Amino acid sequence: MTPLVLVVDDFPDNRDMYMQYLEFSGLRVAEAQNGHEALEQAFTLLPDLIVMDLSLPGLDGWEATRRLKADPRTRSIPVIALTGHALAGHSKGAIDAGCDAFITKPCLPERLLEEIRKMLDGRPRTLRED
Amino acid sequence: MSRAAAVRTAARRRVRVDAARRLKLAEALLGADTAAACARQALAWLRESLGVQRGLCLFGPAESATVLMPMAAVGVPERRTAGFALDLEARNHPLVIATLGTTPVAFGTNGQPAPSTPLESYRYTAVPLHGRDSAYDLPVGLLLVTPVAADAHGDVAWLASLLGPRLTALRAALRGSESERRLRRERTLLHSIINAVTDPILLTDTEGRIIVANARAEALLAASEDESEGRRRAVALNNMLFSSALSHRAFGEAEPWRHELLLVDPSDGSDLLFELLSTVTVDPREGAGVVSVLRNVTDLRRATEEIEENYRRLRLAEADARAERDRLDLIIDSVADPILVTDPNGNIVMMNAPAERLFTADAAASEETRRAVQANDAHFSSFVSNLFFEAGVMRRSGAIGLVDPRTGEALPVEAISGKIVTEQGEVTAMVTILHDRTEELERARLYEQLKRASAELEQRVQEATAELSRQNELLRRSHIEVEQASAAKSQFLANMSHEFRTPLNAILGYTSMLLKGVAGELMPHQRRNLERVDSNAHHLLAIINDILDISRIEAGRMPLTVSAFAVRDLVGEVLAEVEPIIARSRLAITTLLPDDLPEITSDRQKVKQIVINFLTNALKFTAQGSVDVAARYLPGEDVVVVAVADTGIGIAPEDQERIFEDFRQADSSPTREYTGAGLGLAICRRLAGMLDGAIELTSELGRGSTFTLRLPRVVKRA
DSSP states (O other): OOOEEEEEOSSHHHHHHHHHHHHHTTOEEEEESSHHHHHHHHHHHOOSEEEEESOOSSSOHHHHHHHHHHSTTTTTSOEEEEESOOSTTHHHHHHHHTOSEEEESSOOHHHHHHHHHHHHHHSOHHHHHO | OOHHHHHHHHHHHSOOSOHHHHHHHHHHHHHOOSHHHHHHHHHHHHHHHHOOSOEEEEEOOSTTOOEEEEEEEESSOHHHHTTOOEETTOTTSHHHHHHHSSSOEEESSTTOOOOOOTTOOSOEEEEEEOOSSOTTSOOSEEEEEOOOOGGGHHHHHHHHHHHHHHHHHHHHHHHHHHHHHHHHHHHHHHHHHHHHSSSOEEEEETTOOEEEEOHHHHHHHOOOTTSOHHHHHHHHHHHHHHHHHHHTOOTTOOSOEEEEEEEEOTTTOOEEEEEEEEEEEEETTTEEEEEEEEEEOHHHHHHHHHHHHHHHHHHHHHHHHHHHHHHHHHHHHHOSSOEEEEOTTSOEEEEOHHHHHHHOOOTTSOHHHHHHHHHHHHHHHHHHHHHHTSTTOOEEEEEEEEEOTTTOOEEEEEEEEEEEEOTTSOEEEEEEEEEEOHHHHHHHHHHHHHHHHHHHHHHHHHHHHHHHHHHHHHHHHHHHHHHHHHHHHHHHHHHHHHHHHHHHHHHHHHHHHHHTTTTOOOOHHHHHHHHHHHHHHHHHHHHHHHHHHHHHHHTTOOOOOEEEEEHHHHHHHHHHHTHHHHHHSOOEEEEEOOTTOOEEEEEHHHHHHHHHHHHHHHHHTOSSSEEEEEEEEETTTTEEEEEEEEOSSOOOGGGTTGGGSTTOOSOOSTTOSSOSOSOHHHHHHHHHHHTTOEEEEEEETTTEEEEEEEEESBOSOO
16 A cells, blocks of 8 residues: 655645655655644554654644654654754754654755655565555 | 383383283284274273273274274273264374373373363373384374373383284284275276277287287187187287287387278178277386277278268269250250240240240341240240149140241241149149141141042042943943844844745755656756756755854854764765766866875864865866865874865955955955855864864965865864
């Protein structure tokens, strides 16, 4: 089954840009524009991978990731963190929150796809079949 | 015929008593040892042998006696004899005539009247009693007897011839023993008198031997064998001294002679000073001698010495006092301040020279001077008299306004007066010292000025200090503000960077998607335009990244990641990354990377960023020629050098520093030929600093530039 990627970003253009490209590249996509939506979608859809922008209104990306990683249903879903903040500390905070990879914006869609494929390929097939 | 012979003849003529009785009388008379006893024996014999009824014996007790006294009586009561005496001076008295005669005289017969006697008889016989041979001596006595038988007259005469000499002998014996006793008594008295004299008195012979010495003299000059050695020695010494003193004396002189003599007291060894007074005496029997009287003048001498010493001290004290007074005068005169002594009447009795200048003026002085002196005197007198009348106040000081008589100028003085008081509390004088206050007043004025100036200065300093602290406060605040502003700027830049990236992300993303044909194939001119969008967006991103780098370095938030790596590999990577640019240029790129380049320990990413910057700059500013990349190790400094040299436009000397500043290119005009934010070298310099390294530039305008990175082989910061 085609992997499902949940793209979480509060800036619609970026969200749409990544979703278009990922769909164009043959992946299924779902979206969320803030932390709470991200949690709802994740628990509902149980995606294969989550692209998480960290700077979100309300519940931010770090907290959303922490909760996902704390929940047994979503614990094993890889999370790729995206941030426009390039300062040191952001990446460490993201890793501490449980993100599996960290990419600094600007990030070209093909670069993101490359990272997603790397993640998905590393994941045991069995889990994907679930 | 002598009287004695006449008596003997008379005795032989009339004899009635036999020899035995006569012997008995002779024995009795010889056996009696006193005149009275002898007379009683004689009267008793007359009564027994001749039957005499009444008899009286008168007796002259002394050789020179002129009065005969009753000594013994027979048949006469004692009361009759008491008070009877026969005065031999009464030469016409019949009894005196009888006494001085040599034969017995019978009274009351032959018409011879009988003088009254204790016999109380008108007839009696008076028999003179004489010594044996002393015809010229006075008779020793008179025997009166009442009439006896006619043949007994010879016996009476015989008795008188025995009794007279016997009484004379007894009287002489009595007189001899009495005079001897008197002589002894007188000598004893004389001795005690001499001994009672406290001064030693001696009589010496012409040889100096002591004949007589009183007790005091003996204490000094005589010592017995059993006395102590010291005492004997002292006595011997005294004797020697005494003899020696006397030997100076000439015996011819009659005048008493005085001489001082120092002897030793034998009892305690102390010195005794005597005045020796000696007089020569000449005794007809004993010959010449010297009487010496020693008068102890030790105490006198001591007293004299004491008096002399006291006198000497007195003179010394007097001299001291005189010297003291002279010194005092000198001191007083040498004191520059006027000193005056005033008596209780307010008269000046003494003043020193400075005072004289103020209070005296001679006749030749000008009128003004005299007026000034009078004024001074008036001021002074009023000051002093005030104190005189203040009881209990001993001292007073105050200001007086005087005038200098020489110049006429005002002379403010401070007067200090003190009373001189006797032990009884009576004020005898007053001493006043005047002290010129001109300088003091001037000093006070200056001091006041100084104080004012000081206060002013202090005020100013306080103001300045206040201003300074205000400035400091402002500075501190502005510093805080600056720090806050700087932090805000960094935060702002970080935020801006984020805000830039978000839309840039979309631009780059969509452009990339379009170029990849996500939205279908593009027309060639569409693709060309889209590529320009893409290129500019990337350029914008590069600028944003530079700004971010600078703000990260300035905010101290640029982390160092230190690792060991080979410079050769790093240069290779850089060349590979800029290969597209190299390909577009027509430049010859050479590299010089020796085999012995050591690995270095540093932040690989940052070294690479610097070298890329050097290389891209070289490529950008070089139209033709070559770009050389060379690396080498300097073992002496343990430094690795990477140099990029080009043959480009070069940099003018005045611009060579500016190009390292933020947002600078050598040509900062808006129409500049070369694009770029101009942040590259500024970042590179900061990064090199972080790595303990440095960037050096050598350049010549129109000839090219060489940028050199020097890095320690091992970065010291962790």
